[in-house]
Amino acid sequence: MADVKRFTHDSRIPGWDRAADLDKEPAVVPDAATTEVPAELRAAIEDAVRRFPVGDSAFIPVLYAVQEQYGWCSPEGIIQAAAVLGRTPAALTAVATFYDMFEMEPLGRKTVYVCTNISCSLCGADELLEALEGEFGEDPDVNVRGFECLGACDIAPMASVNGAYVGPIALNEVPELARQIREGEDPLPAKQMIRRPCADPKVAEK
Amino acid sequence: MTDTLLFEHIDEPGLNTIDVYMARGGYTQLPIALKMKREDLITELTGSGLRGRGGAGFPMGRKASFIPKGDMQKYVVCNADESEPGTFKDRELIQKNPHQLIEGLIIAAFAIDATINYIYIRGEYDQQADILDAAIAEARERGMLGENIFGSGFDVQLELARGAGAYICGEETGLLDSLEGKRGNPRLKPPFPANEGLFNGPTLINNVETLSAIPSIIKLGAEGYAAIGVKDSAGTKLVSISGNVQRPGNYEVALGTSSRELIYGLAGGPPDGRKVKCWFPGGSSTVVLTADDLDVGYDYDSLEAAGSALGSGAIIVVDETQSVVELAYKLAKFYSHESCGKCTPCREGTRWTFHMVERIKEGTATPMDLDIMAAVQDQIIGHCLCVLGDAMAMPIGSLIAKFRDEFEAEIETNRNAREAQLAAQFSAAEGITV
Numbered sequence: 001m002a003d004v005k006r007f008t009h010d011s012r013i014p015g016w017d018r019a020a021d022l023d024k025e026p027a028v029v030p031d032a033a034t035t036e037v038p039a040e041l042r043a044a045i046e047d048a049v050r051r052f053p054v055g056d057s058a059f060i061p062v063l064y065a066v067q068e069q070y071g072w073c074s075p076e077g078i079i080q081a082a083a084v085l086g087r088t089p090a091a092l093t094a095v096a097t098f099y100d101m102f103e104m105e106p107l108g109r110k111t112v113y114v115c116t117n118i119s120c121s122l123c124g125a126d127e128l129l130e131a132l133e134g135e136f137g138e139d140p141d142v143n144v145r146g147f148e149c150l151g152a153c154d155i156a157p158m159a160s161v162n163g164a165y166v167g168p169i170a171l172n173e174v175p176e177l178a179r180q181i182r183e184g185e186d187p188l189p190a191k192q193m194i195r196r197p198c199a200d201p202k203v204a205e206k
Numbered sequence: 207m208t209d210t211l212l213f214e215h216i217d218e219p220g221l222n223t224i225d226v227y228m229a230r231g232g233y234t235q236l237p238i239a240l241k242m243k244r245e246d247l248i249t250e251l252t253g254s255g256l257r258g259r260g261g262a263g264f265p266m267g268r269k270a271s272f273i274p275k276g277d278m279q280k281y282v283v284c285n286a287d288e289s290e291p292g293t294f295k296d297r298e299l300i301q302k303n304p305h306q307l308i309e310g311l312i313i314a315a316f317a318i319d320a321t322i323n324y325i326y327i328r329g330e331y332d333q334q335a336d337i338l339d340a341a342i343a344e345a346r347e348r349g350m351l352g353e354n355i356f357g358s359g360f361d362v363q364l365e366l367a368r369g370a371g372a373y374i375c376g377e378e379t380g381l382l383d384s385l386e387g388k389r390g391n392p393r394l395k396p397p398f399p400a401n402e403g404l405f406n407g408p409t410l411i412n413n414v415e416t417l418s419a420i421p422s423i424i425k426l427g428a429e430g431y432a433a434i435g436v437k438d439s440a441g442t443k444l445v446s447i448s449g450n451v452q453r454p455g456n457y458e459v460a461l462g463t464s465s466r467e468l469i470y471g472l473a474g475g476p477p478d479g480r481k482v483k484c485w486f487p488g489g490s491s492t493v494v495l496t497a498d499d500l501d502v503g504y505d506y507d508s509l510e511a512a513g514s515a516l517g518s519g520a521i522i523v524v525d526e527t528q529s530v531v532e533l534a535y536k537l538a539k540f541y542s543h544e545s546c547g548k549c550t551p552c553r554e555g556t557r558w559t560f561h562m563v564e565r566i567k568e569g570t571a572t573p574m575d576l577d578i579m580a581a582v583q584d585q586i587i588g589h590c591l592c593v594l595g596d597a598m599a600m601p602i603g604s605l606i607a608k609f610r611d612e613f614e615a616e617i618e619t620n621r622n623a624r625e626a627q628l629a630a631q632f633s634a635a636e637g638i639t640v
Contacts (some may be wrong), residue, residue, distance in 0.1 A: 052365070057385060060367070095387065097388040104451060116291065117455075118537065119290045121532075122449045122525075123449075148289070148373060149292070150291065151297050153446065153449070160330060163332030200216075203210070
């Protein structure tokens with residue numbers, strides 16, 4: 001594969017540095033009669049279309065369903081979804097590549113998003129990300145990544161573990177958190193945002 | 207207390223369920239609003255002086271009055287894609303009091319006769335989306351949503367849509383594209399969403415906090431609500447305070463409260479007696495203010511007079527130990543990552559600003575680069591379809607203008623460090639000492 005030299009900073013499109021395969025046939029709408037679709041995936045796609053019937057508005061929930069089924073937006077899953085929707089795979093891929101939460105590469109199913117935006121980095125988010133990356137290294141099950149503001153600056157520095165917001169995380173709590181993530185336990189239950197009271201003193205007075 | 211409207215009962219266990227919400231007086235304003243004439247309801251909303259809480263601060267009632275009348279399908283879309291760095295107020299409202307939002311949204315939908323409505327929540331708010339989904343199902347079950355609600359002849363549907371991680375989808379037209387299942391690229395305006403929005407129908411787009419305030423407006427009346435706060439900034443505002451403060455969190459205050467009271471009184475100021483170096487008054491996209499501006503009143507007009515904006519109502523405090531270069535680096539990195547790429551000044555401007563700040567960190571920049579950087583910011587502002595580029599250009603431009611000496615000092619230090627390192631490498635390779 002040819003080495004394409006480009007600026008490497010934060011390109012949004014995964015795979016932009018791979019050379020295009022010019023001999024590949026253009027993908028057409030997959031044949032719904034011959035494409036095998038797992039029953040759960042088909043049910044999830046049909047539910048999305050029922051809730052979002054106009055045009056292509058079901059695309060995002062459909063891509064979530066594909067990711068749920070395969071752990072990432074795999075080409076196989078995209079083709080199956082395209083077959084059910086009667087659209088080309090490219091139409092779905094074009095949407096999937098825009099959004100940070102759709103994975104275009106196979107990655108760990110357990111997601112750990114560490115917020116590295118302003119408020120969190122003022123409180124030590126970069127060190128937290130480094131420590132968590134150090135804990136998991138190349139672990140194929142866990143997808144640790146720095147993420148943009150997750151909307152939880154009150155518990156900075158924080159991480160979203162499979163969707164559960166946890167913080168503020170002290171560096172000495174990282175090994176315990178890592179163990180809980182590995183073993184599928186509830187991450188630092190006492191520090192989960194869902195249990196945090198409102199900061200406004202007027203609320204507590206009531 | 208008059209200045210606790212949105213956060214009234216907020217920490218009550220189970221407030222997210224319809225029973226507790228109704229026991230605390232919830233869904234009592236909806237039937238009152240449904241008995242009003244649509245024009246009167248919009249007049250009431252306009253008279254309350256409620257301004258959009260998402261960032262632009264446009265009067266909510268006026269926006270509703272722009273929706274054309276007629277038989278076409280109209281929509282209300284609630285913008286719950288709260289992704290402005292530093293902002294986390296909508297999260298608390300959705301998580302703890304989702305029915306207040308649903309009640310406000312139904313009233314707004316009735317006002318403009320929108321029968322199909324959506325709440326677009328950011329994909330990262332997974333737990334909050336589940337809570338909201340459950341609340342919508344409850345509201346449907348109890349007849350708050352559905353056909354002919356409260357015998358008014360008004361049919362209303364509400365659906366929750368989840369985003370998937372894109373800051374730009376908080377921009378109203380980017381959000382509409384995303385809701386239509388496309389990449390979230392902003393659209394050219396006009397036509398504004400009020401005329402041609404979701405699926406080309408007239409669409410009213412409002413933030414979670416704006417819609418959540420509507421039941422209070424019906425309850426207090428337009429005049430009662432307008433009496434809270436100061437001139438042209440009516441009502442209460444949730445302020446998210448974060449960064450280098452001792453008690454970060456959401457606080458509900460009457461607009462016009464002094465910023466010093468918010469940062470020091472409520473949030474406790476920076477820890478260990480450190481001083482405030484600068485602060486963002488309305489999320490990371492607003493012009494930074496310094497310690498000299500701490501006595502500015504926290505309302506739309508006073509902050510605008512101080513050269514900044516209230517934005518989404520998120521104060522980020524930066525204390526004296528922090529480096530402004532690091533701050534600019536984080537900002538530029540964020541906006542260049544989130545730029546959708548549709549408009550050239552934003553796509554290239556955010557990218558090159560990021561490269562230039564990176565050069566300062568690497569020690570390859572010169573003080574002249576600061577002038578180029580400032581010029582790049584000027585070229586972005588006002589030259590794009592949406593304000594994402596401006597959202598980087600304003601804070602970075604103001605950081606350079608207000609802390610130029612610190613930038614220059616850091617450029618100098620990093621250059622010297624790099625040159626010393628290169629000299630050491632050279633002498634080691636050549637076997638000579640310089």
